[in-house]
Amino acid sequence: MLTIFGFHTDDNLYRKHAQILQRSAEKFDINVHFSEFSKDDWQKIIAFKPVFIAQMRRKLEGPILFVDADAIILKDIRPFFESIQEDIAVHYINGNRLISSTILINDTPNARLLINEWERRQLEQPERWDQVVLQELIDEWVEEKKVTLNKLPPNYTFIFDTSRRTYGDSVEPIIEQLQASRDKRWIDKYRSRNRFHQWLMRIPYLLKSTRKIVSRHNVVNNRAEKLGIDVRISIDDLI
Template identity: 35%
Template sequence: MIIGFPDDTEAAARFATSSNGGHQIVAFYTTDSIYEREAQRMTASAHRLGLMVASTPVASAGSWVRNASMKATFLSNERRSKRGPLLYVDVDAVFHRNPWPAFDGHDGDLSVYYDEAENRLIAATILINDTPAAARLMEIWKDRCNQDPDIWDQVVLEKIIAEDAASKTPEFDVRRLPASFCWIFDRVSNKRIETVYIEQLQASRETTQRPRSFGRISKKLARRRDRVEEIDRLLFASRTADLLERPGEAA
């Protein structure tokens, strides 16, 4: 099931009713990589809705898994240094709507999406509330990832949460986000939903593409590139038109 990305008219209508409520959206991306463009796209999609994203550039750790592993350290630092709820979103995503009003009731320590088909944690969208337990969970996650940065960060977080839930006295209140906060645009197991807040564009398909004969690309990567092209047309077409009308101005 493919859900259309909002055009400028739809985004303007959603902007009129958009409110941050003083909450913060944070993200990070590796410099000198495709993720710089991903961060630009996500920020542009947020700005159209009146949302601000604090997106931090970091140096690459050398591999896709190790770069992902830095998420735990980044979020531990962000949780410790900022007040109020934090929403983390992977930069290879776009916003369809302001998510904050829909977080009513997510007043535990952490809210995260679990893939419904495989029941595995997807750490692409994480709501981190301003609680001592949330800060401690981020610290534990950071320490575990630093111990073995070659293990996927979301696998580590899933294990920590499962271990805590199985203990006699669980420490963390972890809630589950619906798929509308972590929508993967071409997943065949997608259930029908009416509203998408955050769509994941799966940039990892670019970095994990295996060499193929005659330079061919996988069907998954082809679908991603088609979707990105469609979204970029809607996000950047008006800006490109403005620059063409005023060619003397810098981008």
């Protein structure tokens, strides 16, 4: 049975996003295993994502699906993912660049070896982007026939705005990435400003940076509402 797993930090923004993702999964009776970490712990742990994923692969049984916490599941994904026989499944943008926001790891010896090796390599070179290290590893092992790969279609790593420009209107989002990291940039800007400018930034649609954030929040809240999820994201979650 498929289990979705992931992690999030303990701030209001990511906690609410994780709640939306969890409730969207539960709408389709999908097992969910999420872990919450403090921001300080998250920043201190070297190679956090590969280490966490490797630990979960050792801990959980059956096929497991890592999904970034700021995503939402819009349809029942179980039939699709439970039919995948390959060791690992991940999306490559235009067939070239791996995106690690959605990763299926089957419960096979080769998949376990692959994830353990990703953890080991990342710990050796923690300054490198983890998804680049993962792509190099997967491409190498696929060529050497050490592991089997299923390249996921873009429906399962669909970024709510930019994927439409990349893939056109023919792609229907199924797991949609809602990009909470964009709010982080707004938060950093907000905290660096004086009180008057902070007041201006809190007024919806007054400043371009705030309009973009409010527009993203509207997308998130619209997706949640359509699934009957009563969690809402707002500017108040950021300050």
